[in-house]
Amino acid sequence: MIASKTQVALVAGILLLFGLGLTAYKTTTLGFPLFPGEYREVWTIESKISFRPKDEPLTIELKLPQGLGGWTLIEEHFASSGFGFSVQELNDHRVARWTREGLDRPTTLYYKIQTYRATETSLPDAPPRRIRKPTLEPDQLAAMDRVVALLRERSSSIETFTELMIQEINRRTLDQDVAFLLGTYQADRATIMLDILAYADIPAQRVRGIALEDGRRRQTISSLIEVHNGTNWVLYHPTTAKPGLPRHFFVWERGDEAILTVVGGHSSSLEFALLSNNLPAKTVMGMEHRAQQYALVDFSIYALPVEQQGVFKTLLLVPVGALVVVFLRLFVGIRTSGTFMPVLIALAFIETTLLVGLALFIVLVSIGLWIRSWLSRLNLLLVARVSTVVIVVILLMAMFALVSYKLGIHQALTVTFFPTIIIAWTIERMSILWEEDGPHEVLIQGGGSLLVAVLAYLVMTTRIVEHLTFNFPELLVSLLAVIILIGRYTGYRLSELYRFRDLAKPK
Amino acid sequence: MIRLISPRELRRQGILGMNQRNLGFIGRYNRRRNYQLVDNKIKTKTAAIANHIPVPELYGVIEYQFEVSRIERLLADRTSFVIKPVQGSGGKGILVIAQRRGDAFITTCGTSLGSSDLRRHVSNTLAGLYSLGGRNDHVMIEALIEFDPYFAQYSYEGVPDIRVIICKGVPVMAMIRCATHGSNGKANLHQGAVGVGLDMATGRSICAVQHSRIIDAHPDTGIRFDELRVPHWERILDLASRCAEMTGLGYLGADIVFDYHQGPMLLELNARPGLSIQLANQCGLRHRLREADRIALEAPDRSERVRLAQQRFAVPDRA
Numbered sequence: 001m002i003a004s005k006t007q008v009a010l011v012a013g014i015l016l017l018f019g020l021g022l023t024a025y026k027t028t029t030l031g032f033p034l035f036p037g038e039y040r041e042v043w044t045i046e047s048k049i050s051f052r053p054k055d056e057p058l059t060i061e062l063k064l065p066q067g068l069g070g071w072t073l074i075e076e077h078f079a080s081s082g083f084g085f086s087v088q089e090l091n092d093h094r095v096a097r098w099t100r101e102g103l104d105r106p107t108t109l110y111y112k113i114q115t116y117r118a119t120e121t122s123l124p125d126a127p128p129r130r131i132r133k134p135t136l137e138p139d140q141l142a143a144m145d146r147v148v149a150l151l152r153e154r155s156s157s158i159e160t161f162t163e164l165m166i167q168e169i170n171r172r173t174l175d176q177d178v179a180f181l182l183g184t185y186q187a188d189r190a191t192i193m194l195d196i197l198a199y200a201d202i203p204a205q206r207v208r209g210i211a212l213e214d215g216r217r218r219q220t221i222s223s224l225i226e227v228h229n230g231t232n233w234v235l236y237h238p239t240t241a242k243p244g245l246p247r248h249f250f251v252w253e254r255g256d257e258a259i260l261t262v263v264g265g266h267s268s269s270l271e272f273a274l275l276s277n278n279l280p281a282k283t284v285m286g287m288e289h290r291a292q293q294y295a296l297v298d299f300s301i302y303a304l305p306v307e308q309q310g311v312f313k314t315l316l317l318v319p320v321g322a323l324v325v326v327f328l329r330l331f332v333g334i335r336t337s338g339t340f341m342p343v344l345i346a347l348a349f350i351e352t353t354l355l356v357g358l359a360l361f362i363v364l365v366s367i368g369l370w371i372r373s374w375l376s377r378l379n380l381l382l383v384a385r386v387s388t389v390v391i392v393v394i395l396l397m398a399m400f401a402l403v404s405y406k407l408g409i410h411q412a413l414t415v416t417f418f419p420t421i422i423i424a425w426t427i428e429r430m431s432i433l434w435e436e437d438g439p440h441e442v443l444i445q446g447g448g449s450l451l452v453a454v455l456a457y458l459v460m461t462t463r464i465v466e467h468l469t470f471n472f473p474e475l476l477v478s479l480l481a482v483i484i485l486i487g488r489y490t491g492y493r494l495s496e497l498y499r500f501r502d503l504a505k506p507k
Numbered sequence: 508m509i510r511l512i513s514p515r516e517l518r519r520q521g522i523l524g525m526n527q528r529n530l531g532f533i534g535r536y537n538r539r540r541n542y543q544l545v546d547n548k549i550k551t552k553t554a555a556i557a558n559h560i561p562v563p564e565l566y567g568v569i570e571y572q573f574e575v576s577r578i579e580r581l582l583a584d585r586t587s588f589v590i591k592p593v594q595g596s597g598g599k600g601i602l603v604i605a606q607r608r609g610d611a612f613i614t615t616c617g618t619s620l621g622s623s624d625l626r627r628h629v630s631n632t633l634a635g636l637y638s639l640g641g642r643n644d645h646v647m648i649e650a651l652i653e654f655d656p657y658f659a660q661y662s663y664e665g666v667p668d669i670r671v672i673i674c675k676g677v678p679v680m681a682m683i684r685c686a687t688h689g690s691n692g693k694a695n696l697h698q699g700a701v702g703v704g705l706d707m708a709t710g711r712s713i714c715a716v717q718h719s720r721i722i723d724a725h726p727d728t729g730i731r732f733d734e735l736r737v738p739h740w741e742r743i744l745d746l747a748s749r750c751a752e753m754t755g756l757g758y759l760g761a762d763i764v765f766d767y768h769q770g771p772m773l774l775e776l777n778a779r780p781g782l783s784i785q786l787a788n789q790c791g792l793r794h795r796l797r798e799a800d801r802i803a804l805e806a807p808d809r810s811e812r813v814r815l816a817q818q819r820f821a822v823p824d825r826a
Contacts, residue, residue, distance in 0.1 A: 330526055379627045381572070382634030432636060436599060437698060490527035497511040500522055500786060502721045 008488055012481040019478030026472065036467040040116045042074070042279045043212055044309065045250065047111040049260060051268035053103040058083075058264040062111060064094040065209075068251040070119040079110035102264075115250065116279075122245060123235070123254060128203030128228040134195040140184055143177040148200045150175070158202055158229040159243070165196055166225070166241035190223040190238050194256075203228040206256050207235060212248040214276040215310055221252065221259065221270060275310050277470070301473060314347060316469040319476050321346050321456040326486055328452050333495030337429050337445040342452035344419045349457040351417035357457075358450070360400070360415050361423075365446070368393055368427035369434070376431070390424040521791030523782060532796070536674070536757025537778055544754050545776040548593050549647055558753045560746065561772045563764070564650040568593070575629050578648075579622055587651040590625070592632045592644045598695035600637025602628055603651060603665065615664045615692040652764045652772070661685045661703075661735060663727040665692030668774055669705070669737060669763045670784060671747035672792070675803040677812045678744045679795040679820065681705045682787040683737060687717065688727050694762075696783045701725060703732050704788030708821035710740030716786045743771050744813045750776060752809065758796075795820055 026032045049060060064087070067073050078085060083098040098109055136144060151168070155161040168178055169189055185192050190206055197204035207224040224245070225236045235245050245251070253259050262268040301312050321343035328334045336342055349357035371392050375385060397415045404412030426449075434442045459465060468475055517524075523532070544550050555562045566588055567581045582588060590602040602625070604612045611619045629646050631637070638644040652666045661667060665686025672680045682702045686692045689699035696702050701722065704713035712735040715722050724731045737743065747761040750773055760780025763771050785791055802815045 333525065379623065381630055382636055488530065490524070490530050492514050492517055492522075492524040493526065494511075496522075496524050496782075497514060497517070498509060499719050499783075500517060501510050501512045502716070502719065502786060503512060503517070503520055503522065503789060 005488075008484060012484045015481035015484070016478050019474045019476070019481070022474040023472045023478075026474075032471055034468075036463050039278045042114055042116045042277050043250065044112065044114050044275045044277065045210060045212075046273040047113075048271045048273065049109040049111070049262075049268065050106065050271070051262050051265040052106045053265045055102060055104075056264045058098070058100045058103060058262075060098040060109065060263075060265070060268075061261045062096045062098075062270075063253055063257070063259045064096055064111075065113070065115075065250070065252045066093070066254075067115070068123050068254060069245050069249075070117050070121040071115050071250055072118045073113055073115050075112075075114040077110075077112040079112075083109070117247075120245075120247070123207070123226070123233060123251070125232060128233075129205070131198050131201060131203055134198055136195075137184070140181065143180045144196065144199050147175070147177045147181065147196060150177075151196075152200065158227060159234060161200065161202065162197065162204075162225070162227045162234075162236055163241045163243075165193060166236060166238060169193060170239050170241075188223075190225060193225055193238060197225075197227060205254065207251060208253045208259065209249050209251040210272055210274070211246070212250055212274055212276070214274065217271075217273045219272040219274055221272075224249070226254070277309070277313070278466075301470060313470060314350065316473055316476065317350075317460045317466070318343060318347070319479055320460050320465055320469060323479055323483060324456040324459050325452060326483055328455065330486055330489055331493060333493030334448045334452055335445050336449040336452050337426055337433070338422070338449070341422055341426060342449050343456055344422050345449070345453040346456035346460060348417045348419065349453065350461060352414040353411065354454065354457060356411040356414065358454070360412065361418065361450070364393065364396060364400075364415070364418065364423060365427055365430070367396055368423065369431055372427050372431045373434075376435075386424055386428050389427050390420060393420050393424050393427070517791075521793035521795070522785055523792040523796070525782060527793075528779075528782060532674075532758045533779055537759070538755070541755045542778050545756065545759065545778045546594050546596075548591060548595075548775055549645070551773075551776055554753055555750070555773050558749065560749055560753065561766075561769055563589075563652055563766075563772055563774065566648040566650065568648070569629055569633070569646040572630060572633055575626050575633070578625060578629060581648065585648075588648050589651050590628065590632075591647050591649065592637045593647050594638045594642065594644050595632075596638070598693045598698060600628070600632050601693065603692055605651065615686075616688070617664075652774075653767045655738070655765045655767050657738065658685075658765065660728050660730040661725060661732070662694075663687050663692075663725065665690070665694060665700075666764055668694045669743055669765070669771075670702075670780065671744065671761050671763065672759075672780055672784060673747050673751040673761060674758050674796050674799040676748055676751045676809065677799040677802045678707065678747050678816050679799050680784055680788055680790070680792060681707060681710075681744075681747075682784045683712075683735070685725065687725070696781060701732075702783055702787035703735060704784070704786075704790070705737060706822045707744075708817045710737035710743070712736065713822055714787055714789045716783065719783065719786060721786075737765075739765075739771060741813070741817075744817065745810070746771050746773065748809050748813055790822075 023034075027034045047062075049062065051060070060083075064076075065071070065073070078096060080098050083100045085096070085098050087094055087096050089095075096111065134144075147168075151161055151164050155164050168175060169182070169192065171178075174182065181192055182189070194204055194206060204225060204227045207226050208221050209224070210219060211222050213219065223238060225238050226233050227236065228234075234243055236243055237246065260268060260270050301309060301316075304312065322340065325336075325340060325343055329336070329339075345357075345361060348361075351357075352360060368389060372389055375388060380388065397418070397420070400415045401413050404410070404415075430442050430446060433445060544554055549565075549568065552562050552565060566585060569575060569578065569581075586607050587605050589604070592600040595601065603615045604620075605615045606613045608619070611621060612625060613619055632644055632646045635643050654662070654666050658667050661683070662685040667683055667685045669681060669683050671678050682704045684694040684696060685701045685703065686694050687699055687701055691698065694700045696716075699718060701715055701717045703715045705711065706713055712732045715732040717726065723733075743763055746763055750761045751759060754776060756778055758778075760777040762774040762777065764774045766772050782792075798819055799816070802812055802819070806812045806815055
C-alpha cells in the first residue's frame with residue numbers, strides 16, 4: 001500500500017494537472033480567452049412552439065429573425081425529433097419548416113439562438129407600403145372619426161400625433177370614443193393604434209420582438225409601433241410612447257405578417273426563455289465556427305439548455321465559496337455558526353446585492369432571535385420549535401416583501417432568496433448560544449459567519465472568477481486538488497498565533 | 508495593534524495547533540469505532556465500573572420524552588445532582604443542582620429553577636440540542652461531587668476537575684480547571700474557567716490562564732494560584748493511565764474530579780481534548796508527545812510509564 005501522504009500528493013497532482021492542462025489547451029488551441037477582456041452581453045433565446053395537433057398532416061412554419069437593429073446571431077439550434085425539417089429562403093426571409101404526417105399528442109418544438117447586439121443601429125430604411133384603411137362598423141367609424149379629429153387638432157406633426165395617440169390609449173381615464181373603440185375591437189391595443197394611424201393616413205407598421213429580461217421564462221412576443229414621418233421610420237413603444245428602439249428589445253420581425261403558422265394543429269403558442277451571459281468578445285467572435293470544428297466545445301456549459309445554464313451559472317460558484325470557507329477556517333481559524341451556512345448566505349447576497357442582503361439578514365435574524373426568546377418560554381419540543389421558527393421566518397419574509405413593496409423599496413423583495421431553513425437553524429443555534437455562552441459568543445460566531453459570507457461573496461462576484469468558472473469549469477477539478485492539499489495542512493492557524501500570544505513572554 | 512506570536516516561535520516551543528491535532532493525533536491514533544466509549548458517557552461509566560475505576564454514582568437515565576414527567580419521582584430524595592446529555596460535548600447542556608429550597612432547585616450559581624424548567628431542559632437534551640451533530644440523545648442524572656475543601660477557594664460556584672492528556676497510555680500534560688462566575692460554575696476553559704497547568708512530577712501549579720491570558724489570582728475569590736498543589740498526584744496519573752488503557756484510544760483527555768470521601772474519580776473522557784492546556788503549562792505538547800512515543804516503547808508496564816512520565820516531564824522549580 002502506498003503511504004497516504006504520497007497518495008494524496010499523487011491524486012492532487014493529477015487533478016491539478018488535468019484541470020490546468022485542459023484550460024491551457026482551451027486557451028492556446030481553441031482560443032478561449034483566459035482573462036475577461038471586453039465583454040458582450042450575449043442573450044440566449046429559447047423559443048418554444050407548442051400546439052395540439054389535429055388528425056391531419058402537420059406543417060409548422062416559423063419566420064426566423066433577420067438580425068435587425070444591430071442584433072447579430074451567433075448560434076442557431078433547432079430541435080425537431082420526428083419531424084421533417086428544412087430552412088428556406090422566401091423573399092429575403094428565412095423560414096423554418098417542420099412537417100409530419102400526423103401526430104396524436106400535443107408537442108413542443110424548440111428553436112434556440114444566441115445573439116448579441118454588435119452595434120446599436122436603427123432599423124434600415126424601407127419605402128412605406130400603401131395604406132389600407134380599416135373596415136369598420138358605422139358606429140366605430142364615427143368614433144374613429146372623432147378620435148382622429150381630436151388628435152389632429154392637438155398635434156402639430158406625425159410624431160406628436162403618434163405620441164399623443166399612444167398616451168391617449170394608455171390613459172387611466174379614457175376618452176369616451178377611445179373607450180368605445182377599445183371595447184368593440186376584438187384585438188390588442190397595437191392593432192387599434194395601427195388602425196387609427198391608417199385612418200389618419202399615416203404609414204405605419206408593427207415591429208415584433210422580445211423584451212429581453214434575464215432569467216425570464218415564458219416570455220411572449222411584444223410589439224412596437226413604427227411610423228413613417230415622410231422621410232424616415234420612427235419607432236414608438238406602445239405603452240410609454242418613448243421613441244426609438246429600446247436597448248433590450250430583440251427585433252424578430254418587421255411588418256404585419258404572422259411569425260408562426262401552424263397548419264393541422266390548434267392552440268399554438270410561442271414562448272421564450274431568456275438568459276443573458278456576459279461573455280468575452282473574443283469568445284463570441286469565434287463561437288460560431290468553433291462549435292462546428294471541435295467536439296470539446298460542444299461539451300461546455302454552453303451546450304446545455306438555457307434554464308440549466310442559468311442554474312449552473314450560480315452552481316459553479318459554490319466550490320469557490322467552499323474554498324473560501326476552507327481557507328478561512330483552516331488557515332485563519334474564524335469561527336462560524338454552521339460550516340457552510342456562510343456560502344449559502346453569500347449565494348443569497350448575489351441575488352440581493354451586498355448591502356441590501358446584509359441589512360436584510362441582520363434584521364431577519366434579530367427579529368427571529370427576539371421571537372425565539374419568547375418561544376423558549378412556551379416550552380416546546382425542539383423539532384416543533386425549529387419548525388415554528390421556520391414558519392416565523394417565512395412570515396417575516398412575506399411581511400418584509402409586502403411592506404417594502406408598498407413603500408416602494410423594491411430591493412427588499414429579494415428577501416425570498418435567503419435559504420429559509422438555514423436562517424431558521426441559525427436563529428435556533430444562536431439563541432441557544434446566547435443562553436449558554438452569552439451574547440459575546442453570539443456576536444463572535446454571528447460576526448464570523450457574516451464576515452466569511454461577505455468575503456465569499458466578494459470572491460464569487462469577482463469578474464475574473466465568474467469568467468473562469470463559467471468558461472473553464474474544468475478548473476474546478478484543480479480547485480478540488482487545492483482543497484485536498486489544504487486538507488493535509490497541519491500548520492498553525494492565524495487565530496492560534498493570537499490565542500497563544502502569551503507564550504511569547506520572556507519567562 | 509494586535510500582538511501575535513510568530514509561527515516560528517510556536518514551532519520552537521512545540522505548540523500543537525488545531526489542524527495538527529485533528530490530522531496528526533486524533534485522526535491517526537484514535538480509531539473511529541473506539542469513539543463510542545468516550546462520546547457516550549453511560550458507556551464510559553459502565554466500562555469504568557467494569558475496570559474498577561471509580562466514577563460518580565448514576566442516579567438515573569431518561570431515554571424517551573414520555574419519561575420526562577417521571578423526573579420528579581426520580582429526584583424525590585436527592586438534594587444535589589447533575590443533569591447531563593449522554594452524548595454532549597464541550598460542557599454544553601450540563602445543569603448542576605446544588606440544593607433544593609421548597610419546590611425550587613438551586614444551581615451552583617444560585618439561580619432558582621422550577622421543575623418545569625428542569626423538564627424543558629431534559630426534553631431539549633433528548634431532542635439533541637446539546638449533542639454532537641444534533642442527534643437524539645439521552646439524559647443522565649448523576650451524583651454531584653462533594654469536592655475536597657482544599658479546593659474551595661480555587662473554584663467558584665463549581666467543581667474543579669483535573670484534565671490529563673494521555674498519549675499511548677503515557678500521561679503527558681495536566682491542568683486543573685477551576686470554575687468562575689463567568690463560566691457559570693462550569694470547568695470548561697472556553698466558557699471562562701481558569702486553567703492552571705500542573706507539574707507532571709509533583710502536581711504543583713505552573714501558570715494560570717483565563718480566556719487565553721495569563722493571570723495570577725482567581726478572578727472571583729482573589730486567591731493566588733502559586734501555592735496550589737494537587738494532592739494524591741500519583742493516584743490521579745495512574746487513574747488517567749488506566750482510563751486510556753480501557754478505551755483503546757491513543758490520544759485522549761481524562762477529566763478527573765476529587766471527591767472528598769472517595770478520592771479521585773473519573774468524570775468523563777474526551778477524544779478531542781482542547782489545546783489551551785499548553786498555555787496553562789507554558790509548554791507545547793509536540794515535544795512531550797514525541798517523548799511519550801519513546802516511553803511507550805521502553806515501558807510496557809503502566810506504573811513504569813507513569814513513573815517515567817513524572818521523571819521526564821518534570822518542570823524545574825520556579826523558586
